Amino acid sequence: MTRGLVEEFGPERVRDTPISEEAIAALGVGAAMAGARPVVEFMYADFMALAMEPIVNQAAKIRYMFGGKARVPVVFRAQEGAGRGNAAQHSQSLEAWFCHIPGLKVVTPSTPADAKGLLVTAIRDDNPVVFLEHKLLYNTKGPVPAGEHAVPFGAADIKRAGRHVTCVGIHTMVHKALAAAETLAREGIELEVVDPRTLVPLDIETILASVRKTGRLLVTHEAYERGGVAGEIIAQVVAAAFDWLDAPPVRLCGRNVPIPYNGALEMAALPQADDIVVAARQLVA
């Protein structure tokens, strides 16, 4: 993830650290308060559990708690997600933890262009940003704008337009939804694939506009279903656009189990493109 950075920017700005997640997060917060603009890289998002104190109790609180007189421009960056046999402690999708905390922005890019544009915006932001990538998307190929390219926060992207079912997906689920859309298109079902790109702030207006068009909502992420972001999105849609819904909204999320190592079991723990196809058929039935 950091290949070439030390050669380009030098060892003073690009620092290897000991395995001290709490300290590197806390140093990032303190350095940000003192005028720096650090990016803290955790490797696996699971390891952020070791750093929740500085992220949740310090970074997220400082600006508000200090009466608006402090800035904490820090980015916490990590990879999350399953699908590679890394098992229970290296595969989780933990974005809901951070979405729950006022004071943290939460970013989940799904394409190379969005990863670049959102990371630029994250680093320029004067507030703490949790920037979560999916490890299986590191090999995704796609066009990336050269030069200046900043994607604003709070602007969902419609990755594929469609009239029948709105599918809000996060990370890999965007790509699985796009694959499902191909299958469904052959059956005459048009899936509109909406990528929120940032979960905090959430562009609920784009999602609502899509639901008002399709009347059907499916939200999908790898993260555990229980307490997940899908529930939050559906709650907001139901509250704001209940009358526009033609069917109960559907969640397709990670099963509420620790991610297993065995390949077949791991696949079964995660929502797949076929699940989206089946759910979409049922929604329009």
Added chain:
Amino acid sequence: MSSTSGTVAEIPAELSPAQLVGMLRMMLRIRRFDQRALELYREGAMRGTTHPYIGMEAVAVGACATLRPQDRITSTHRGHGHCLAKGGDPRLMMAELLGRATGYCKGKGGSMHIADVDAGILGANGIVGGGIGLATGAALAARLARRDDVSLCFFGDGALNQGILHEAANLAAIWKLPVVYVCENNQYAMSARADAFTSVPDPAVRAAAYGFPGASCDGMDVLDVYRAVGAAVARARAGDGPSLVVCVTYRFMGHHVGDPLNYRDKAEVERWRARDPIERFRRVLVAQRILTPAEADALGAEVEREIEEAVAFAKASPEPEASALEEDVYA
């Protein structure tokens, strides 16, 4: 270390009479501030709780006297003394204690979260050890900005056993960061005795594990604190890396305002009260003819007026508007 008889470290030559008098004034200011905070709490004017610094004034004042304005501190839940000693305005602090819109945090932080980032006060902290990583990170930022600013990190004996201290101390050592870890060993973490819950009698020896200096000093003697912390600050400023200074001190009051204090006996408290850091320093300054007893008394009266003025300011200040609830919310 000084004995209970009241002997003190010699007066460092670089401290002018005006600076010495200023240090005594600051110790008096801190004590009076926290005495008034306790009264206000008992009157029902404050919410939550407050953690009095009474008895520990020599630590904040001796340590902060070694700093420049642009240096930074992190503080603790028992933070009023640190904030005042680093230049905090007692009026804005008192207003914060009363939850007023004019307070340092616009009434949203309270006693445990007073901060003045522009004055180098990166905040009191409600998490034990919460400031350790922040101070170390601020030291990194100073280094990256090619400034010789120093971070001074106050924490208590309770934080000695938080994992963040190990992680941050190691990082500060390998990166030679300009940070001074000032442990206020006031003998108790809430009701837990430091000598029962810390693996070594003198926590300063832990610095050896990180390869940087560790020293203990008499935290009831402002000049001994000044000497010990001053050496560590000079080392940090010179680019030679971090240090640990353990200030052996005592809180005369409970952990917080509601503490029943059923875990320590009166004789112990009296032994420590006999070493009152303000009385000791006053005696030294009078003996050295830097101050007459009358001048010292006048100093006390002056500070009392100042704190009353702060209380009046706070009480006359408006409560936050309801609209303030979501101000400064960005996510």
